[in-house]
């Protein structure tokens with residue numbers, strides 16, 4: 001029988017894009033705790049270095065920060081060369097860079113009569129620049145790093161890619177059409193690439209985190225003045241059967257499971273980690 005542990009991950013070289021962010025940092029900590037060797041590839045090199053040093057000290061694992069822009073192939077190729085030199089061939093990729101922006105967010109959830117005189121707050125007021133930014137970061141920002149960072153895996157005929165999707169990939173959330181469309185594309189791409197690479201030993205899966213309070217959504221779910229939940233934040237709690245927001249560490253189990261050989265016959269899936277949100281019909 002196959003060994004049921006995460007021991008196979010010990011010593012494996014992983015690149016995580018956006019690894020200096022809130023969820024990324026927690027995933028780096030989980031991967032470091034099982035002895036993976038990690039490159040945090042982030043556009044913010046200063047924070048990436050800081051997170052790498054902290055986690056390295058905490059866990060004893062080898063963690064480095066590397067500057068990379070997931071939307072720029074040249075920058076990714078430069079990062080890959082640096083990672084190869086410092087850590088060796090890349091065996092695991094986590095596509096963690098992503099997020100929403102207020103520029104691609106409508107102010108109203110549904111249009112009503114009163115909004116006909118103030119289209120700026122609706123779909124019609126969205127700036128294409130904001131739409132492009134969010135769509136690119138989440139979709140192209142998953143596709144391009146995969147093109148660059150899986151090349152070593154092809155050589156070895158073995159590797160794992162883990163994409164980070166979201167709840168809005170299944171059913172779009174109100175107000176955030178660009179982010180929802182982009183994450184739906186991430187699910188679709190996860191399936192597509194899993195098929196494309198299945199015979200050369202690379203598995204491709206995703207996790208879809210439910211609701212976690214982080215800087216990208218704080219402005220939507222918390223009331224600035226009271227510090228309590230906004231009506232939208234309360235709606236999320238009411239729609240989550242477990243009745244709470246997730247803690248970043250809640251992603252660790254699903255992450256290590258999908259990265260490890262424990263899931264060696266699993267490819268092309270998206271696992272929700274959402275306190276039951278996606279299972280609930282609201283009644």
Ligand code: NAD
Pocket residue numbers: 017018019020021022023024041042043044068069070071095096097098099100137141164165166167208209210211212213214215216217
């Ligand atoms: P975050 O904003 O804390 O972190 C994102 C990281 O990506 C930052 O370190 C940032 O510097 C980096 N980054 C941004 N643009 C980049 C670029 N062009 N190139 C390289 N790095 C770049 O976000 P988070 O909340 O930790 O989210 C991580 C992932 O999880 C994202 O894909 C997000 O869409 C997804 N997600 C978050 C939630 C949530 O509740 N926070 C829910 C579902 C999915």
